[in-house]
Amino acid sequence: MSRILAGIITAGGDAPGMNATIRCCVRSMLANDGKVIGIKRGYKGLLEKDFEHLTSRSVGGIINLGGTILKTARCEEIMTNEGIELAAKNLNEIQLDYLITIGGEGTFRGAKEISKKSGIPVIGIPASIDNDIEGTEETIGFDTAVNTALEAIDKIRDTAISLERLFVVEVMGRGSGFIAVTVGFAAGAEFILIPERAFDLNDLAKEYNKMKAMGKSSTIIVIAEGATNGYLLAEELKNSIDAEVRFSSIGYIQRGGSPTVRSRVLATLFGSKAVESLLIGKKDIMIGINDGNVCIRPLTGNKRTLSEKDIAMLTIAKNLAI
DSSP states (O other), X not given: OOOOEEEEEEOSSOOTTHXXXXXXXXXXXXXXXXXXXXXXXXXXXXXXXXXXXXXXXXGTTXXXXXXXXXXXXXXXXXXXXXXXXXXXXXXXXXXXXXXEEEEOHHHHHHHHHHHHHHOOOEEEEEBOTTOOBTTOSOOBTHHHHHHHXXXXXHHHHHHHHHHTEEEEEEESOSSOOHHHHHHHHHHTOSEEEOTTSOOOHHHHHHHHXXXXXXXXXXXXXXXXXTTSOHHHHHHHHHTTSSSEEEEEEOGGGGTOSOOOHHHHHHHHHHXXXXXXXHHTTOOSEEEEXXXXXXXXXXXXXXXXXXXXXXXXXXXXXXXXXX
């Protein structure tokens, strides 16, 4: 039997733990007499044939690093028929046996189309700070992102208490509220605003005034960036309530930094399961974790919606904000 040649690509937004995933996949393949080609700069690098043979030494000393040593890039061309055809052609030219894709649901959708055109089976490993990929309860990088955001909000809370202010704190999440729900819950935020649930400014102002009448002197509103414009919300609140209102966006620091223990462990378990699945011939699947067990699921490329557990956290947070 010939040695299996697998390609590894990180595409879309970076997430802490991607490097730990690459490390695990490469060394697991080499331990099973396989070969690995790294595809650099995401799908853009695939279209431009930016390839690199990876060795055990190529992935040394990277488990603790944020970002991705393979780099990543947004690639509009991969959403076109011409882009898919060129990607398939380039992969077939190097006679790839498998493609391991590390990224979010957009990365998975592109991989599915490339697989159809090229005939090369794909295994997806979910890595996204947004935690919104169907088929897994958690994605690589999510835990690091929420811990980064939590550290920032805890510090903002100190100022809010000291100066008796209301802070609108914007976290990432254009299409989903997973980060906002989790970090808002952990930070004891008085309000958590997410794209999945509409809110009324007048109702928010009434709730704030009720809390203030009960003696609350500082308030944190955690808002996902997709819920509304956080800065404009803060400006509107200045005209609706009697409080000093400030806006703070945590921004891209949520995407970087050294991955937490949880993100590293998840990355390594997912990478190991991906190679294990590849070696026994599994095709067009993704790796996930459900009920604490690492498992395989169909590769759909769909977004995950808030679960009953997430909704329950919102309810608990509201009850505690008195």
